[in-house]
Amino acid sequence: MCGIVGLFLKDKSLEPKLGDMLTDMLITMTDRGPDSAGIAIYGSEAGGRTKLTVQSDAPEEAFDGLDGALAEALSTDVSIRVIDTHAVLDVPAGKGEEARAALAELRPGMRVMSAGDTIEIYKEVGLPEKVAERFNVRGMSGTHGIGHTRMATESAVTTEGAHPFSTGSDQCLVHNGSLSNHNSLRRKLQRDGVRIESQNDTEVGAAYLTWKMQHGATLGEALEGTLEDLDGFFNFVVGTKDGFGVVRDPIACKPAVMAETDQYVAFGSEYRALVNLPGIEDARVWEPEPATVYFWNH
Amino acid sequence: MQTYDLEANGLRGLNSTLQELNGSSNKTAWEIVNPKGSHAIAVGLNSPVDVTVKGSTGYYCAGMNQQATVRVEGSVGPGVAENMMSGTVIVEGDASQYAGATGHGGLLVIKGNASSRCGISMKGIDIVVHGNIGHMCAFMGQAGNLVVLGNAGDALGDSCYEARFFVRGSVKSLGADCIEKEMRPEHIEILKDLLARSGADAKPEEFKRYGSARKLYNFDVDNAQAY
Numbered sequence: 001m002c003g004i005v006g007l008f009l010k011d012k013s014l015e016p017k018l019g020d021m022l023t024d025m026l027i028t029m030t031d032r033g034p035d036s037a038g039i040a041i042y043g044s045e046a047g048g049r050t051k052l053t054v055q056s057d058a059p060e061e062a063f064d065g066l067d068g069a070l071a072e073a074l075s076t077d078v079s080i081r082v083i084d085t086h087a088v089l090d091v092p093a094g095k096g097e098e099a100r101a102a103l104a105e106l107r108p109g110m111r112v113m114s115a116g117d118t119i120e121i122y123k124e125v126g127l128p129e130k131v132a133e134r135f136n137v138r139g140m141s142g143t144h145g146i147g148h149t150r151m152a153t154e155s156a157v158t159t160e161g162a163h164p165f166s167t168g169s170d171q172c173l174v175h176n177g178s179l180s181n182h183n184s185l186r187r188k189l190q191r192d193g194v195r196i197e198s199q200n201d202t203e204v205g206a207a208y209l210t211w212k213m214q215h216g217a218t219l220g221e222a223l224e225g226t227l228e229d230l231d232g233f234f235n236f237v238v239g240t241k242d243g244f245g246v247v248r249d250p251i252a253c254k255p256a257v258m259a260e261t262d263q264y265v266a267f268g269s270e271y272r273a274l275v276n277l278p279g280i281e282d283a284r285v286w287e288p289e290p291a292t293v294y295f296w297n298h
Numbered sequence: 299m300q301t302y303d304l305e306a307n308g309l310r311g312l313n314s315t316l317q318e319l320n321g322s323s324n325k326t327a328w329e330i331v332n333p334k335g336s337h338a339i340a341v342g343l344n345s346p347v348d349v350t351v352k353g354s355t356g357y358y359c360a361g362m363n364q365q366a367t368v369r370v371e372g373s374v375g376p377g378v379a380e381n382m383m384s385g386t387v388i389v390e391g392d393a394s395q396y397a398g399a400t401g402h403g404g405l406l407v408i409k410g411n412a413s414s415r416c417g418i419s420m421k422g423i424d425i426v427v428h429g430n431i432g433h434m435c436a437f438m439g440q441a442g443n444l445v446v447l448g449n450a451g452d453a454l455g456d457s458c459y460e461a462r463f464f465v466r467g468s469v470k471s472l473g474a475d476c477i478e479k480e481m482r483p484e485h486i487e488i489l490k491d492l493l494a495r496s497g498a499d500a501k502p503e504e505f506k507r508y509g510s511a512r513k514l515y516n517f518d519v520d521n522a523q524a525y
Binding site for chain 1: 334335336354355356357373375376392394395413414432433
């Protein structure tokens with residue numbers, strides 16, 4: 001069991017409240033996944049800059065002087081914003097890959113959670129309420145966001161096993177279910193040069209979408225592909241820089257509810273997660289069909 | 299009319315209050331406000347009370363119902379009226395998966411759509427869905443009637459026993475050992491009664507009947523592919 005929440009805003013006036021709304025939704029899903037929680041937030045774009053969100057189990061050591069060291073390694077300007085065990089590094093656009101390589105040298109134990117123009121990912125082991133509090137998710141604004149509460153089945157309860165997973169620029173995925181062909185697919189994707197860092201089944205799902213999109217598929221086409229190429233149970237909710245998508249496997253035994261109004265599109269593992277959204281009484285509320293791809297773009 | 303605020307007073311208080319009504323109380327009409335998608339609302343009732351839920355519910359609403367009438371003025375999560383024995387459950391909106399699963403008796407009416415596995419392993423319950431149903435409905439259905447005014451999804455009645463299925467619209471596919479059957483006068487009578495009791499605007503003659511071909515009751519090696 002796991003809990004998923006997602007919110008894709010159409011009404012710009014709600015953007016300052018995105019983190020607040022997502023936090024309430026996330027906490028409601030605590031009993032579906034009390035062991036870890038995570039959130040991907042698509043915030044504002046700073047022109048010509050790439051954001052890398054990094055995580056360390058020893059943040060004081062890891063983040064001390066990191067901006068200076070990275071600036072020196074890249075011979076450019078770098079800024080850092082530390083939030084608990086995570087930090088957001090801001091580097092010039094186009095320097096993302098170079099920065100990743102430099103970080104692996106400078107701080108070998110540190111993990112890169114996400115990279116992109118607008119995405120930031122925060123995830124940790126612990127109750128969703130505590131995790132959201134540590135990163136002050138309530139205070140975050142943005143255009144769309146996805147949250148996950150985890151009850152682990154396929155791999156260990158660790159930070160890197162928590163969701164969301166990001167395997168491509170501004171992409172993220174969360175999952176409720178379990179994949180059964182992830183080992184063979186991981187090997188195939190790795191041979192094709194896709195970066196996969198954990199033994200987790202969900203990360204393979206995320207990497208699969210990244211790989212499809214690298215080969216020219218749209219988000220919708222990549223999601224269609226999961227129905228053919230992934231074996232197992234899944235509700236996936238995915239984010240891209242300007243898109244939000246949902247797909248369920250053909251058996252569809254994992255619960256899902258969606259709601260849409262003029263102001264937003266929302267996803268919840270259960271209706272409980274949506275009950276406090278503005279205008280929910282008059283929203284179109286439905287259960288997404290099995291083996292059917294839904295996606296929205298800004 | 300008694301009103302119970304679920305948000306203010308909690309779920310345990312609601313269910314213990316409703317379960318303690320044994321027919322001797324005159325408090326027979328209840329309204330539950332602020333359900334907010336909560337689970338297990340009005341479960342295990344065993345007296346002829348009338349309960350109205352003012353909004354949508356989560357998992358297992360009206361589960362194990364006996365005698366009571368439970369009406370939901372919204373949609374319901376998975377497992378509504380699961381293992382119902384008797385009484386009536388009416389859902390004004392849609393129902394999520396396995397509505398009426400394993401039900402032994404009573405009437406479940408869903409005025410919207412029901413998703414996958416509606417009536418799975420039904421054992422005598424009557425289910426009337428005004429809209430469509432999803433895939434694998436009435437899987438291993440043993441007894442009772444499933445009436446669908448709209449369309450049925452894939453694998454209707456897979457591996458069924460003696461449950462009857464009446465569908466007005468299309469059936470995407472029939473499950474293993476489920477076949478279309480002749481509509482006889484006694485079936486028209488059953489349908490007429492169920493449609494009237496569930497407030498459905500449809501004529502019995504518009505439906506087709508499906509049920510078991512009775513080929514998978516006992517293991518036969520020639521049918522090994524079908525199991």
